[in-house]
Amino acid sequence: MLQQTRVAQGLPYYHKFTERFSTISELALAEDDEVMKLWEGLGYYSRARNMLHAARFVHHKREGVFPHTYQEIRELKGVGDYTAAAIASMAFGEAYAVVDGNVYRLLSRFLGIDTPVNSSAGKKEFAQAADEMLDCEDPATYNQAVMEFGALQCIPRKPDCGHCVLRSGCEAYKTGRVEELPVKLRKKYDRKRYFHYLMIASQDHVLVERREGSDIWKHLFQFPLIETQRPLEMEALLAEVGLPDGFEVREYTSLAPHKLSHQTIYIHVLKLNMASADGLAWKGGGQWVPKSDLETLAFPRPLRQFLDQNQLNLPFGPRA
Ligand code: SF4
Incomplete structure (x- = not known):
């Protein structure tokens, strides 16, 4: 639900869903139209279809038990690297680094990486950097910390670097490039x-x-x-x-x-x-x-x- 969507917007939908469907199997057995109706207004409707597909897969092929490993979670429909890493690390303690928009920004500035974050070279470089920085002892806390730090402290415009605990090690701060990073390729197509x-x-x-x-x-x-x-x-x-x-x-x-x-x-x-x-x-x-x-x-x-x-x-x- 929170892919491309703010928590404040997604939360009422989360409550509606969990009130109506308290288990994966209950969701799996629901009619498509009911699920789409509950999702109405949240946008990106393929997420609802994918979630339903994944629930039915878990219900029919895994006896209703949600997978516990990154590889198996990644195979569920609609689950990409980011979601799989988030679930595997936070729910099951697996050592996979999450890279969302907030993490891209923080890594780009802290490490001084100017490869465009939305290029294929950039995606690889940032994934590798994120893996190297990951705290394998406690990936859940680390992942939540970097995401929150990007969201609350290292914000897109005018971050308060003067009060930042990472300031002394931050490449962008040291070289005066905070406002220039991260670099993004412009969308060619609208x-x-x-x-x-x-x-x-x-x-x-x-x-x-x-x-x-x-x-x-x-x-x-x-x-x-x-x-x-x-x-x-x-x-x-x-x-x-x-x-x-x-x-x-x-x-x-x-x-x-x-x-x-x-x-x-x-x-x-x-x-x-x-x-x-x-x-x-x-x-x-x-x-x-x-x-x-x-x-x-x-x-x-x-x-x-x-x-x-x-x-x-x-x-x-x-x-x-
Ligand atoms: S010093 Fe500024 S740019 Fe660097 S991590 Fe902190 S808030 Fe972000």
Whole structure:
């Protein structure tokens, strides 16, 4: 849950999960939709799918017993070097060094390493440095200490080096490069995507569909979507969709840009009212759900926020 997510944001989700699922097997036996719903709003939904996959693996292949060694933990779906090292060292005392963003920063400054932290050469160099520094007698305490030190003392901007216990051994401090380190390669790629959602209502039902394929927000629900290379004005969108007669436009809204790690989603929502749903054959299929069910379905975060803001304002009207 805490991959790419702050503790304050993840904690309520952790409590919800542990209240609902007190064992791995309980999680393994849950429906996908229930898990996605509990995860709704936390983002990076592949983590929820991976966690469920891992729970089912542990339940079916390991009789519900969580693995105790780094190598076995690393084999669980969604678990990379960092998570495996964190679990193996803190839960089972194995000597594996964790390297997260805070540790990269601290090591880069303390050792004066200017290899970009997000290059493959950098990853190797920092992993090796972290292994060499690790306290093999007490890896759990050491790992937690370096992560906390990076998070609280050796912070990204203007760390208080004058009151730092590591100051006398810190290369960056001695050479005046604290603000220059760590070095990061700029992301070359920030893809812009334009999502136009059709929120079509007929009487007390709304048309929704489930996202499939390998794209973002897999298995979450959404409204029928038109994705384009450029933003569309309402008239152009209506022409693109080609709706049958008998609809009424209620509103065309732009949401705040939604930033993900390598892409920004620009979302527009067109609220429509259909007198009758009979003539409407949506290409993706979709399903009509009662308005009251929207609460129980897992939507991507920006759509959930939009729904929460518009609950009293849905474009319902009489069905012919
Ligand atoms: S002296 Fe400054 S740069 Fe060096 S470890 Fe301490 S806080 Fe970080």
